[in-house]
Amino acid sequence: MKLLVRSSFTLLAVFCLAIGISSQSFAQVVEVEPNDPCVEAQDIGPIDVTGTFSVQGSLDTPPDEPDVDFFRFSATPGAQLIADHEGEATGKGTLPDPLLGLFDSDCNLLTDDDDSGVGLNSRLRFDVPPDGVFVLAATSFADFGFTGAGGSSGTYELTISPPPPSIGSIAGRIVDALTGEPLPGNESPFAFAQLFRCDGDDCFEFVDSQGADGEGRFRFDRDSNDQPLPVGTYQLRAFADEFEQVETDPIEVGEGEDLDIGDILLQPPPIAFSDIQPCDDLSPQGDTCQYSVRVTNNTNARLTGIAWSPVDGFGLPSSLTFTLFEASTRGGSRLAVRERLAVRPFGQQTLQFRFDVPPSVLGATFCTRVFVGLDPSPLVTPVKESFLFCITGGTTDFELMSESESQKIFESLGGNSRSLQDMVPTGNDNSQVPGSKG
Numbered sequence: 305m306k307l308l309v310r311s312s313f314t315l316l317a318v319f320c321l322a323i324g325i326s327s328q329s330f331a332q333v334v335e336v337e338p339n340d341p342c343v344e345a346q347d348i349g350p351i352d353v354t355g356t357f358s359v360q361g362s363l364d365t366p367p368d369e370p371d372v373d374f375f376r377f378s379a380t381p382g383a384q385l386i387a388d389h390e391g392e393a394t395g396k397g398t399l400p401d402p403l404l405g406l407f408d409s410d411c412n413l414l415t416d417d418d419d420s421g422v423g424l425n426s427r428l429r430f431d432v433p434p435d436g437v438f439v440l441a442a443t444s445f446a447d448f449g450f451t452g453a454g455g456s457s458g459t460y461e462l463t464i465s466p467p468p469p470s471i472g473s474i475a476g477r478i479v480d481a482l483t484g485e486p487l488p489g490n491e492s493p494f495a496f497a498q499l500f501r502c503d504g505d506d507c508f509e510f511v512d513s514q515g516a517d518g519e520g521r522f523r524f525d526r527d528s529n530d531q532p533l534p535v536g537t538y539q540l541r542a543f544a545d546e547f548e549q550v551e552t553d554p555i556e557v558g559e560g561e562d563l564d565i566g567d568i569l570l571q572p573p574p575i576a577f578s579d580i581q582p583c584d585d586l587s588p589q590g591d592t593c594q595y596s597v598r599v600t601n602n603t604n605a606r607l608t609g610i611a612w613s614p615v616d617g618f619g620l621p622s623s624l625t626f627t628l629f630e631a632s633t634r635g636g637s638r639l640a641v642r643e644r645l646a647v648r649p650f651g652q653q654t655l656q657f658r659f660d661v662p663p664s665v666l667g668a669t670f671c672t673r674v675f676v677g678l679d680p681s682p683l684v685t686p687v688k689e690s691f692l693f694c695i696t697g698g699t700t701d702f703e704l705m706s707e708s709e710s711q712k713i714f715e716s717l718g719g720n721s722r723s724l725q726d727m728v729p730t731g732n733d734n735s736q737v738p739g740s741k742g
């Protein structure tokens with residue numbers, strides 16, 4: 305028989321077990337061998353689901369002494385409990401990497417956990433089975449068969465306790481700080497929120513994340529493991545494409561409280577692109593792709609400059625697998641490759657572009673972008689750029705690609721694309737991008 309005794313109190317608990325006195329009145333017992341396999345689990349007996357109960361144990365592991373410890377408990381059916389298998393990470397023992405298993409009364413594995421506790425410790429949250437009996441197996445990583453084939457040895461503490469009091473929920477809405485309009489999560493600008501738990505002034509324990517709905521709203525009532533959120537202090541972080549990230553101050557949330565923090569205001573970028581209107585219904589015999597994008601001035605100053613739209617094409621029937629040329633502006637010739645930008649404070653301007661599409665070629669793809677440069681030197685260093693869309697040649701015509709497909713193809717062009725400076729038009733208003741098709 306192997307005993308690990310940490311105090312005279314635990315020794316008394318073991319003595320009581322030996323003479324048949326219920327362990328329910330004691331908070332702590334120690335492991336007694338043999339308790340392996342599951343059918344020979346150490347029988348702890350009934351425990352109080354409103355209090356904390358712990359077992360002190362020790363593991364000998366391969367190659368010399370394979371070891372896994374099983375403990376059988378009885379408790380109120382349906383009661384929610386938390387089991388922690390702790391070792392070195394929290395100073396509850398010397399075991400470096402605990403692994404915990406939960407079995408029913410017939411020794412069927414219900415679930416297991418490796419690292420959900422602090423550090424490499426294990427934690428399981430579970431409901432007591434309907435017959436009121438469950439078995440916990442304490443071993444070490446990576447003994448997922450619970451045969452004793454773990455990779456480390458040492459002492460540990462196995463603790464069973466009721467879950468801490470939980471909150472109801474934390475909710476809010478993500479909105480544009482300038483317009484007051486909600487920022488959706490299911491379309492551009494793809495707003496989403498992250499929830500963190502705080503320890504003092506440190507808010508680094510990730511809880512969960514979710515995209516906002518079409519009205520910019522979010523609501524957290526469970527963590528990423530689908531567990532209730534304990535009472536405590538939390539912080540929210542909100543994001544949206546091109547908007548500035550916002551972190552809230554730490555928020556105290558009480559038991560059962562449903563907290564709505566209201567609007568989280570995200571500041572938009574000084575210049576934003578939106579309302580992309582790609583070309584469609586292109587003739588397979590060749591056509592002109594006409595498209596537009598809206599530019600918004602989110603500053604209190606008038607913005608003037610130049611906008612232009614490069615088109616990346618590849619898979620064309622030529623010796624070149626990649627070409628770069630400039631789209632023309634609405635109503636302009638092939639050489640009219642720019643459109644003047646003049647947007648009043650907090651105003652908008654719709655930019656319209658076009659380029660000639662050859663007869664449909666299977667697999668030929670064109671991807672469009674837009675650039676903006678501001679006076680007095682708009683062509684020297686663009687201040688804003690954005691990917692717009694891609695079209696690809698099908699068996700009979702050109703088709704608009706999905707946003708995710710377009711983004712993958714566009715990113716794959718990174719190794720072939722010229723530098724940003726190479727794509728900036730130079731010279732007079734009728735010049736072309738160096739290297740473009742004439």
